[in-house]
Amino acid sequence: MRYVDEFRDPELITKAAEEIRRLADPARHYRIMEVCGGHTHAIYRFGLKDILPENIDLIHGPGCPVCVLPMGRIDDGLSIAKESNRIFAAFGDMMRVPGAHGSPLEHKARGVDVRIVYSPADALQMARKNPDKEVIFFAIGFETTAPSTALTLMAAKAEDIRNFSVFCNHVTIIPAIRAILDSPDMRLDGFIGPGHVSTVIGCRPYEWIAKTEGKPVVTSGFEPLDLLQSIVMLLRQLESGQAKVENQYKRVVPWEGNRAALQAMAETMELRPYFEWRGLGFISQSALRIREKYSHWDAERRYPVPETRVTDPKSAQCGEVLKGVLKPHQCKLFGKECTPEHPIGALMVSAEGSCAAYYNYEHRKSLVTEIASVA
Amino acid sequence: MCLAIPGRVVELAAGQNQVGVVDVAGVRRKVQLGLLADDMPETGDWVLIHVGFAMSKISEAQATEQMHLLSMLGERELAMEEVRGYGQDEHATPTAATVTPAVNSAGISKRATEN
Numbered sequence: 001m002r003y004v005d006e007f008r009d010p011e012l013i014t015k016a017a018e019e020i021r022r023l024a025d026p027a028r029h030y031r032i033m034e035v036c037g038g039h040t041h042a043i044y045r046f047g048l049k050d051i052l053p054e055n056i057d058l059i060h061g062p063g064c065p066v067c068v069l070p071m072g073r074i075d076d077g078l079s080i081a082k083e084s085n086r087i088f089a090a091f092g093d094m095m096r097v098p099g100a101h102g103s104p105l106e107h108k109a110r111g112v113d114v115r116i117v118y119s120p121a122d123a124l125q126m127a128r129k130n131p132d133k134e135v136i137f138f139a140i141g142f143e144t145t146a147p148s149t150a151l152t153l154m155a156a157k158a159e160d161i162r163n164f165s166v167f168c169n170h171v172t173i174i175p176a177i178r179a180i181l182d183s184p185d186m187r188l189d190g191f192i193g194p195g196h197v198s199t200v201i202g203c204r205p206y207e208w209i210a211k212t213e214g215k216p217v218v219t220s221g222f223e224p225l226d227l228l229q230s231i232v233m234l235l236r237q238l239e240s241g242q243a244k245v246e247n248q249y250k251r252v253v254p255w256e257g258n259r260a261a262l263q264a265m266a267e268t269m270e271l272r273p274y275f276e277w278r279g280l281g282f283i284s285q286s287a288l289r290i291r292e293k294y295s296h297w298d299a300e301r302r303y304p305v306p307e308t309r310v311t312d313p314k315s316a317q318c319g320e321v322l323k324g325v326l327k328p329h330q331c332k333l334f335g336k337e338c339t340p341e342h343p344i345g346a347l348m349v350s351a352e353g354s355c356a357a358y359y360n361y362e363h364r365k366s367l368v369t370e371i372a373s374v375a
Numbered sequence: 376m377c378l379a380i381p382g383r384v385v386e387l388a389a390g391q392n393q394v395g396v397v398d399v400a401g402v403r404r405k406v407q408l409g410l411l412a413d414d415m416p417e418t419g420d421w422v423l424i425h426v427g428f429a430m431s432k433i434s435e436a437q438a439t440e441q442m443h444l445l446s447m448l449g450e451r452e453l454a455m456e457e458v459r460g461y462g463q464d465e466h467a468t469p470t471a472a473t474v475t476p477a478v479n480s481a482g483i484s485k486r487a488t489e490n
Contacts, residue, residue, distance in 0.1 A: 038377050045448050065376075091376040091426070092457075118460035119427025121407050125465065141376060141426075148428040151409045155392075196379055199423075199431050223444055252423065252431050260412040261430070352377065 009225055016228035017051045023235035030056045031187050031324050032234060033180070035173060036194035037064030037352030038222055044361040046224045056231070059324030060347075060354030062176045062280060063194055065141045066093055067346045067353040069169055070276045072308035074099035077138045077167045078107050078114075080303045087113045087130065089123040090138035097349055100310045104138075120145075120152040120166075127156075127164035134163045136299050139170055143200040146170040146288060147261035150268040153290065156297050167299040168290050170269065173197050174205050175286035176277060181213050185325050190234040192227065193219035195249050202257025203245050210243040221249040268294050278346035279318030316345035321354060328358035335363055378445070380424045380454045381438035382406065384416045397422065397429070399454075400442065404461040427461045 024030065034040060040060040043049065049058065062068050074097060081088030088104060095105045095116060108114035113133075117123045123137035139149045149166060156164045173194060180186060193206055198219040206217040216237035220230035230248045237243060247253055268291055275287030290298035299305075312318065316333055320326040328334055328347065338344040340356045347355035385403065386396035393409040395416070407428040408415060414432060416422055421438040422429035433441070445451040 042448060093376045116460070118457045118463070119407070121427050122461065122463060125462070144430075145376060145426050147410050147430075148407070148426050151407065151428065196377070196425065196430070222448075223440070251437055252433060258410060258413075258430065261410045264410070 012225055013051075013228060016225060016232055019232050020051075020056070020228065020235060021053055023232065023239055024053050024056055025239070026055065028055060030189050030235070030238070031059050032056065032190050032192060032231065033059040033061045033188050033324060034192040034220075034227075035061040035063045035177060036192075036197065037067070037350070038195065039192055039220065039227065040064070040354050040357050041352050042222050042224070042227060044357045046227075047361075048224060048227060051228070052231070057324070058192075059188060060321075060328075060357070061191075062180070062277065062322050063142065063173060063197070064347075064350050064352040064354075065145075065169075065171060066097055066350035068171065068176070068277045068279060069097075069140060070278050071099055071310040071312075072276075073169055074104070075101050075308040075310070076305050077136070077169075077299075078102075078104060078112065079306050079308070080167065080299055081114070081136050082107075082112055083134075085133050087115055087126060087133050087135045088138065089115050089117045089126055089135055091118065091140065092116045093350065094138060094140065098343070100308060120149050121155075124152050124156055124161060124164055127161050128159075131163060134165070136303075137164070137166045139166045139168050142171055142173050142194070142197050143261075143265070144196040146269065147200060147258070147264050150261075150264035153268045153294050153297050154264060157294060162296065165297050165299040165302050166290060168269070168288060170288040171275065171277070171286060172271070172288065173201075175283050176280065177209065179277075179280055179283045179286070180323055181209070181215070183323055185320075186323055188215060188324055189238060190216040190243075191218070192230050192234070193217045193245070195219065195221055195253065198247075198249065198253045198257070200258050200261045203247050203253065203255050204257075206245045210245050214243045216243045217245045219245075219247050219249050219253050221252070267291075278312065278349075279322050281319070312345055318345040318347050318355075321347055328355040329363065331355070335359060376426060378425070378450060378454050378457060379430070379441060380445070380458060381433065381441040382422060382424055382429075382458070383435075383438070384408075384418055384420050384422060384429075387416075387418055395429070397424065399424070399458045402455065402458050404458055405465070406461065424458075 104114045127135040218230040218233045269288040271285045272287045272289045274284045295301045317331040343349045347353040382397035382399035388394045397406040423431045
């Protein structure tokens, strides 16, 4: 185990690992999905798979917003920003993400005014400082970042800052989980619920997964011990035949969520009838758009949008990986045509995507082993 | 974008805008506090920040844990880069709150090259 000396409580880690081994029925095969990309990253980084018994598989879910964003949305956003008096403002994570006609960074090289912001509030400030330019903020993220976009929209309206708008790509996690559970080849036993998203939405929105689908959910923190404890809690439920929602991350996640954040989202945004998710296809009521009363600050209403559709090659098996049917390396393109340097499928696009995480930690490790054995 | 960054509120701005100055490992930046409207932090309180907005109040011990976690995940530098980038458009007129110079005026970040 690579990072064991850095763990704060090695003894507790060992105890949790022992408890997992005791609880896991050797006759069963467990498939547990961690929904959040941050958890995926932590699981690989800490080598948690090496601690778990072989009959527990962690399936990496759809919770990386950069990965699931359809490529055409990047083209659409950049197409709006191409006009001479406009600024395209986006988080640094987006800069190298390819659209069909190039990434934001490539557009910058071609003369489009593309700028990195670290907060939507700074995109609004950019509009205040540049009254002769129109600033388009490329908003992305789950419920973790949507409330910040919402408050920024409210500030823009309150101050009547007319040269600011949001190209909204916010998505909501629950419909994605529903889509995965609804697919016929789904084989999951339980969920490690997202940490930061749950800070906003609380734990109630997961209750249907336990009640209707009979699958336990445990919202979890990000430390190795948090994740192992969450797996213990899931296994205890599975052992006793229960399915309920539990909160392992109580120190940050309130059961009812963050009311102010939810109110800001409800004030400014509403559900789209449907939205495309890279790797999962169209999912109904799975994304947010800006409400009509904020239409002046909605880039999609203010400017013509080409509605670019880019389909991933059929050979990319992102959907199967997302549903846990295939491991990342079992996809036909993994590590060959599709690598973090040249992503073809959704899950290779960002470091938190499951294929990129697998490639960066497991695949590179196996290559080193191969080279060592040849030498 | 998905980083949760711990910081300590060192100054509260008066008025409706609900902004505070937060210290993250010695770097001080303006952070929006509006998402904590139901339970506003006071000077000295610790918060978790996402994209320039404080999202939760936490304890000092949790803040230390979170910083340690970011280090273990190899994301501490990204987090600090993000914090330094907050309020970059205000750096033309430095205030007491902006003690560190902008590192990203060129607009290209190391973070973007991560993948």
